[in-house]
Amino acid sequence: MTETIRFLMCSPDHYDVDYVINPWMEGNIHKSSQEKARQQWQQLYHVLKDRALVDLVPPEKGWPDMVFTANAGLVLEKIVVLSRFLHKERQGEEPYFKQWFEDNGFTVHELPKDLPFEGAGDALLDREGRWLWAGYGFRTELDSHPLIAKWLDIEVLSLRLIDERFYHLDTCFCPLSGGYLLYYPDAFDAYSNRLIELKIPEEKRIIVEEADAVNFACNAVNIGQVIVMNKISDDLQYKLVSKGFEVVQTPLTEFLKAGGAAKCLTLRTTEPLIPDHHANVTIESRILQLEGHLLDAGIMNKALDVVVGNGGSFKVLNFTLGIERQSTSSAEVRVSAPSHEVMEEIMVQLIDLGAAARPQEICDVNTAVVAQDGVAPDDFYVSTIYPTEVRVSCEWVRVENQRMDAAIVVTESPEGKTAKCTLLRDLKAGDRVMVGVEGIRTIRQAESREQRNSTQEFTFMGAGVSSERRVELTVEQIAWEMRKIRDQGGKVAVTAGPVVIHTGGAQHLSRLIRDGYVHALLGGNAIAVHDMEQAIMGTSLGVDMQKGIPVRGGHRHHLKIINLIRRHGSIAKAVSAGVLTKGVMYECVKNNVPFSLAGSIRDDGPLPDTEMDLIKAQEEYSRLIQGADMILMLSSMLHSIGVGNMTPAGVKMVCVDINPAVVTKLSDRGSVESVGIVTDVGLFLSLLTQQLDKLTRPLVETV
Numbered sequence: 001m002t003e004t005i006r007f008l009m010c011s012p013d014h015y016d017v018d019y020v021i022n023p024w025m026e027g028n029i030h031k032s033s034q035e036k037a038r039q040q041w042q043q044l045y046h047v048l049k050d051r052a053l054v055d056l057v058p059p060e061k062g063w064p065d066m067v068f069t070a071n072a073g074l075v076l077e078k079i080v081v082l083s084r085f086l087h088k089e090r091q092g093e094e095p096y097f098k099q100w101f102e103d104n105g106f107t108v109h110e111l112p113k114d115l116p117f118e119g120a121g122d123a124l125l126d127r128e129g130r131w132l133w134a135g136y137g138f139r140t141e142l143d144s145h146p147l148i149a150k151w152l153d154i155e156v157l158s159l160r161l162i163d164e165r166f167y168h169l170d171t172c173f174c175p176l177s178g179g180y181l182l183y184y185p186d187a188f189d190a191y192s193n194r195l196i197e198l199k200i201p202e203e204k205r206i207i208v209e210e211a212d213a214v215n216f217a218c219n220a221v222n223i224g225q226v227i228v229m230n231k232i233s234d235d236l237q238y239k240l241v242s243k244g245f246e247v248v249q250t251p252l253t254e255f256l257k258a259g260g261a262a263k264c265l266t267l268r269t270t271e272p273l274i275p276d277h278h279a280n281v282t283i284e285s286r287i288l289q290l291e292g293h294l295l296d297a298g299i300m301n302k303a304l305d306v307v308v309g310n311g312g313s314f315k316v317l318n319f320t321l322g323i324e325r326q327s328t329s330s331a332e333v334r335v336s337a338p339s340h341e342v343m344e345e346i347m348v349q350l351i352d353l354g355a356a357a358r359p360q361e362i363c364d365v366n367t368a369v370v371a372q373d374g375v376a377p378d379d380f381y382v383s384t385i386y387p388t389e390v391r392v393s394c395e396w397v398r399v400e401n402q403r404m405d406a407a408i409v410v411t412e413s414p415e416g417k418t419a420k421c422t423l424l425r426d427l428k429a430g431d432r433v434m435v436g437v438e439g440i441r442t443i444r445q446a447e448s449r450e451q452r453n454s455t456q457e458f459t460f461m462g463a464g465v466s467s468e469r470r471v472e473l474t475v476e477q478i479a480w481e482m483r484k485i486r487d488q489g490g491k492v493a494v495t496a497g498p499v500v501i502h503t504g505g506a507q508h509l510s511r512l513i514r515d516g517y518v519h520a521l522l523g524g525n526a527i528a529v530h531d532m533e534q535a536i537m538g539t540s541l542g543v544d545m546q547k548g549i550p551v552r553g554g555h556r557h558h559l560k561i562i563n564l565i566r567r568h569g570s571i572a573k574a575v576s577a578g579v580l581t582k583g584v585m586y587e588c589v590k591n592n593v594p595f596s597l598a599g600s601i602r603d604d605g606p607l608p609d610t611e612m613d614l615i616k617a618q619e620e621y622s623r624l625i626q627g628a629d630m631i632l633m634l635s636s637m638l639h640s641i642g643v644g645n646m647t648p649a650g651v652k653m654v655c656v657d658i659n660p661a662v663v664t665k666l667s668d669r670g671s672v673e674s675v676g677i678v679t680d681v682g683l684f685l686s687l688l689t690q691q692l693d694k695l696t697r698p699l700v701e702t703v
C-alpha cells in the first residue's frame, strides 16, 4: 500500500534563518550551516523515498522557509486549501505553492485575505480519516475552520495552542496509524485537552515529555507503522516501539533553528477521503453589539481580550467612532468559539462589559422553571452589580433589586413584565428563572477618561507604593463627597471592623456619626464590644489606648463589657441607663443611626444586639444599605465583601485597609465608582475628620 503515498518536499537551496517569526528563530539568524542543512535534508529525503514517493517543488530565492512544505496548504483527495500566512515574511510563498497544486491537478481553495491559516502545519487528519484536527491561537485564525470544514466536507475539531514555542499544531501533536496520538498536552488549553481526551481513549494517547517536545518529537512523519523523526529519548523510543511502531531517527538540528523538523519539511499529498465523515463544525458564532466610550474607556480592548483570552476568535463587522469627546462609539462584532461551552463563558464576560446580542435576534429569553424551593435550574444566569435588562416578549425589561450573585426571576402578567434579582434561598418552585446568556444586557455607565483615573490610582496603590500625598488627595475627594451627600439629604453607610477601634479611630468615627455624616453602621460583634470596652474601660482588646501598652488582666476586659451589656439587655438600654456615655455605639444610639451587628463563629458572648442568624443578618444589612449613595468600608474584609455583593453598581464604595490584598479584592469590582486606599484606618479617619472640619470652618466662622 505504501507506494501510493506521496510527499511534497522543497530542497533547502535557499534555506536560512533570515528573520524571527517564532521563538526558535530568536538568536539563530544566519546560525544554521548551509552544508549541514543540505545533508540533513538529503537524509530525510532518502528515508522517505525508501518508503513513499516524493515530489519536489522548486525552491525560490528570497523565501527561505519554503523548505517547510507542510505550510503549503492542506490536502484532502484532490482538493487543497491554500495557506494564508500570518507573517508577511512567508506570504510570498503562496503563489509558488498555488502554482504547484494547480499544475498537479488539485482544486485550489483560497481563504479570504486577512484570515490566516497555515496549512498542514495547523491541520492534521486523523489517520483513520475520522476527522480533521485543526489548531489555532498563533498562526491560524479560528474563523478559518468552518470554511475548511465546508470545502473539505469533513468534521473539524478545533484545538487551541497556548505555548508560543508550539506555534503550529504539528509541533506538538501527531496523529498516528491505529488511532494513536503522539502529543504534548501542555501546549493546549484545558478545553482542548478535554476534547482530545474525549476523542482518543487513554491507551491510545502517547504523551511526550517536555524534553522530547522541545526537540520536536511530535513533528514526526508517520507512514504506516513507521515514524520518521528527529532524535528522541530512549524512553519515548521505547514507548513507541512497545505500541508496535518502527522508529527512524534522523538528525534535523539545522531546521530546528527555524522552528521546524521532519513533519514541517514534508506535505503528504495523498490523503484519501473516507466516506461517511461529513462536515460537522462545533464552532459557534454570534453577532454582538457594543456601545459606549469603547476606545476612551478601553472597553473595546477588554472585550476583544475576553474573546481571545478564552479561546474564541472575532471579526469586527463595523465600528462607528464617536467623533466628539462626549459622543459614544458603537461596534458590531462577530464572536466565534470552538464550542458552546466556551461561547457561554465568553458571553458571560462580554455581557458584563455591556455587550448584547442583536436585539432583533432574540425575542424571548431562555427561562427554566424552578422545580424545588431554594434551588435554581442548572445553567441559571448569575447576576452582577451592573444595571441589567432582559428580553421578555421582544422587549427589554429592567431588572429590579440589582445585586450580584443572584438569579433573575421573570414574570409576565396582564399588568406587565417584571424581572427581579432573587437569592437562591428565596426561589420558589414554579418561578421562571433566566438561564444561559441569550437576551441579557448590562448597561454600563459611560465611563469617561476622568473617572478611569480612580482605577489607575488604585492599581498604583495596590502595588504597595502608595504615597502619603496621594492618600491625602483621595481623602479630600471623599470628604467633599460626604459633605455633599449630607447636605443633600443622601445616605452614607459604614462597614467597620474592630481594627477601627484598635487603631484609635473610635473618636473620629464617633465624630462622623455625631455630625450627621453616617446613616447606617454595619459590623460584627467585635467592633461593638471593643468600642464599648474602650469607652468604659479605656482599653481595646486589653490594650491601654492612651499608653498603647497591654493592661494587666486586660484580656478579660471585653468579656466584662459583654457581660455588662447582657445584664442591661441591649446597647440602647445601657445608654439610657447611663452606663455607656461615649464611643461609636453610643453615638449611633443617641443619633438614631441604625446599626446591624452580624455574628460569626468566633464571637464571644455575643452581645444581645448581635444577630447570630446569618440569613437574618444578611437581610438586615441589605435593608440598611438600601438607597445608599456611598459605602465606607473600614478594615473589615468579610462584612465589606458581604455588603459589596448586595450593592448595585453606581454606589460609591471607599475601601480602606492596611492590607493591599483586601483593598484589591474589594475595589476591583470592575466598576469605576470604587476607590481603594491602602493605609492605617485610624489615620484615614483622622485625616477625614480634619478635612471635613476644613470644609466646614468658613461656614462656622460666618455664623
Ligand code: ARG
Pocket: 021, 022, 065, 068, 070, 071, 090, 120, 121, 122, 168, 170, 171, 258, 259, 260, 261, 263, 264
Ligand atoms: N520558520 C517557519 C515558520 O515559523 C517554520 C515553519 C515550521 N513548519 C511547521 N509546519 N511547523 O513559519
